[in-house]
Amino acid sequence: MSDHKFLTHEIGSLAKPPWLTKSALGRELDESDIEHARTWGEKVGVEGHEELVESLQRGDADLEEIARWSSRYCIRLQESAGLEVIWDGEQLRSEMYAWAIEHATGFESRGTVRSFDNKYYNKSAAVGPVGLREPYHNDEFSFLQSVAQAKLKIPVTGAYTLAVWSYDEHHTPKEGRLGGGYGRPQEIEARRELTLDIARNLIRPNLEALIGLGAEWIQIDEPGASTEADELDIFVESFNVSVEGLDCMFSTHLCFSDYDLFFPAIEGMSGCRQYCVGFANYDRRELGTTAADRPGYEVISKFRDLPYDPILGLGVLDIHTDFIEPPELVRDRILYAVDVFGDPARIHVCPDCGLRTRSWDVAYEKLRSLVEGTRLAEEALSQAHASA
């Protein structure tokens, strides 16, 4: 256990900067937006950011180019924070659900629905057979390959989440459901048909295209996976259908769920090499490395006991608050996980989820704290080994 080094990585989204969102809405930028581009460019070392600043000042920047700049900023932000495996915070995507649906056939928008508080998403309905207009992460991946210095991990929204976040007008009867006439077994069968349709005809072709471009690690995002406790086998089946026989490291991201629900269903998901899971949201903020100190991490022993020894992507940052986790708190969360798992090689360190609801200032400080806390954990393990 001596001198173990934990891999640190991001999860997915980061907030879009004001100079991108305002430009996308056709709004005029003010001096604070320009200053944002200037200071962050300097702070995280974005090469040539002066070109962006000048372009924003002149007001003649092309929107796609502004988005690519935003992508460069997020790459450098994470590299500068010290993460070892990164993505661009989905700066080139509209949003994890909408981006996939926009590039699919067989869906129609049904308007905006609240996710929580003042956060919303545009929810679509499946209205016909699902198809792929074109692989929708290729351009993004090729661009990021040219920019990133750290390793890349590509987040791809999974089939079950796309299905469960959509209405289904295609497989659901228009009439006859009232009065309990359309029961849960029929609902589940409809969901299975839609989910597997998405897995086969939308997700898998995308994965194949990314692997063809050299992708080595693809994260299947499934924040909706535990939405229905009696549909977990559909989630597992859709993951397997999406990745089976493909040569790549596949992981999945689960968040804000009753994680107990996943067991034993995910015992059949042996193609998943890493489970990246949010725990900090449920945990206390006080220091300590006992089970009583770390109630948010109670379930991790179940991931340890899976029959195929996956790695645990340990969520140590609560992405729903501006609270900056002290490095010592990050350290203790890691040390507790190591204590439960026994093998530190089966622990990676990451935020609970994407940080897009936090400002860059907050996200940056949280990520720096994650990296520093990880180093503290490595030191603590090293010292413990030396004194043993």
Next chain:
Amino acid sequence: MAELQAFIPGLYARSEELVQATRDLDRGRTSAEAVEEQVERDQAELVAAQQGAGFDLLADGKLRWQDHFRPLLEAADGLETGALTRFLDTNTFYRAPKATTETPSLGAPIDQRYVPSLAGPRLVTLPSPFALAHGTAVTPKAMALGVLKPQLDALDAELVVLAEPFFAHDDEADLGDLADALEALAGGPKLAVWFTFGDARKVLEGGAADLPVEGIGVDFYATRPTDVPEGFSKLLLAGVVDARSSLLEEPRELAEFAQRLGERAERIALVPNGDLQYVSERVAREKLTRLGQARTASVEAAA
């Protein structure tokens, strides 16, 4: 034919304009005053739509509520907002109530912004004592006495609908505990318990008709009409509009269903099977309209 009403309890969907305004507020692009003006416009349009649909009670749509509990948690001593938690099987989340005492109490009733007066007879939706206590160590009766009772005493409404999304999903839930809690709320406005988004068979078989309230709400997308006891004497809030589906109901089918329910219940109110915030405002508005059409068709058929 049973006496028939229609209304829409619960959290209603925010308009695209209000969505944008609240997003802008979070990003510092607009003022709280501008958002408030948009809320007022949304609320006025919602009330007009309900009046146009011929609804019997008007609802404000709880457009300022961030979730089912938030204003009460913020106003109560001994309650806090807890972890962000998925609401049943939706992609919508809420801050779960977190108790710091076994006897929380409402310091002062929540203000007019959260339970506004309306131009007509109104209903107000609050969480049921069981829902408010769900996941905390506080008993439903303690929630009723300490938090909901002071709020009810300050309310002037034709009907208060107590939304209960968890009871029907909880195998351990005890109808006796709920009855005790509801008993503690007696003496104020008329009450209805609205069992949303779930099969209410167990509740109905367990004696929901004896709960000390005026009305019982049932999700008829998960419950069979034959599960309603014959001669049901309470107001039956019949959840006939599916608030989790974008499919639009046929008013004819709803009216026919109301007629079937009339064989078992003497007083029926056509309502959604849960909060309409789970569809967009565009879809919610169309569902509201169709609910009104179903009410009209049923009343005309009876006449």
